[in-house]
Amino acid sequence: MYKGAPRPALDDVSVDIEKGEFVFLVGASGSGKSTFLRLVLREEKPTAGNVWVGGKDLTKLSSWKVPTLRRQIGCVFQDFRLLPNRTVAGNVAFALEVIGTPNKEIERIVPNVLELVGLEGKEERYPNEISGGEQQRVAIARAFVNKPAVLIADEPTGNLDPETSIGIMKLLDRINKIGTTVVMATHDVAIVDQMRKRVIEIDGGKVVRDQSRGVYGMGA
């Protein structure tokens, strides 16, 4: 991924993320982390510069191809964004249903993914019946069910206690090891320090630090 975008939210940001990498995006609130992620999802277009994802220049991507792009990117958020009126399995299946996956396929894939995220036995529970950590696992399962090339996580542990957060991080790490590129925006110092992954720090829309095996607080 490369980008260079002189604009108020992000200014002259130039970053390459290789396939299969695990990257932490850190920085204060309003520093531009979320804008970075929105650019990758083509929710925003840069006013100048380019965004390349999976070999495609998103600034030149026609809007009807955006859904195809998003099928290659999984998304996880701080607030889980589950459908309250659907079960755990239903929430995961939803992602497949709306892109037209055949029922047989769905019935085969969903249990596998739920097992991967450690939710076997909770398939028929509703989101309000399970813990926050479990809800985030459902969200990760939903994001991963399409086998995306990239997983974007915007403060996935923001609403969780440290112990649950570690569980989520282990899950993301496992997904990364399967071959999915993970880009995670976070404020969580402990997690960043513990994982020892590549850290990109953004401040005021500029990249102020980019180091492999970094920690949260150093430098800036």
Add this chain to the structure above:
Amino acid sequence: MKFRYLLREVMTGLRRNITLTLAVMITVAVSLSLFGSSLLVRAQVQEMKDFWYDKVEVSIFLCGNISDSPTCAGGAISEEEKTQINADLEALKPLVDTIYFETQTEALSRFKEQFKNSPLAETATIDQMPESFRVKLSDPTQYAVIAAAFAGRPGVEDVVDQRQALDRLFRALSGLQTLALVIAGVMLLVTALLISNTMRVAAFSRRRETSIMRLVGASNFSIQLPFILEAAVAALFGTTFATGALVVGKIYLIDQNLATTFTFTTFIGWDSVFGVIPWMLLAGLGLAIVAAGLTLQRYLKV
């Protein structure tokens, strides 16, 4: 996109916004009833034109003893003048289709027939009745040719085109039709705005689903389809009501009322009614789909 999923989405959507759904159905029903009625009035005018234009005549009234028109200054028309008019009419064939000479006696009996319930019929005398040539034209619109040839000629009191009297009626009916069409147009505009607002509410109440659909890469079409179908189903119900209204109107108003009262003319048949229904469907569904689609462009962006 699976059919069962679609059906469920559309049904929950319709139920969730039940008040707005009903409002859409009612406005569609009312506006399309007006729209359909105005089309039927047009069909009725056409029907009457076809019926009457075959029967209308141009009447050339001749001077009698009591005529006071300037062309009748020479008193009653002479036999030579009559023969000349007849010859001139013959010369105008094939525009002139048939020529019939109505005598005073025939004129009197026709007058008495037309006014049989009026005291006028009792007092009318044969002297008051004008003689006339009744001319049927092969092309009724060519009245001016006859008028130019015979109006103002000595011995001719007046040239009257029955068609002009009918045209006044048809103009009134056309005016009625235009009025219905304008009201239908305004109502359809209201319907479009209402559908647009309904879509806005529906998009808002389902924003959770649609935002997730966007994120997992559902196509625009599959995100918008349930909403558009929702509008289309509501419009279809409305159109069905409007169609029913026209059928009921045809049975009770035309067949059982007008047709039995005004026996002198024909009325539109079922073929006209069924001919109008596809247009109503097209207008109703087209409007719903276009209004919904345009609104969703705005509220369900990729």
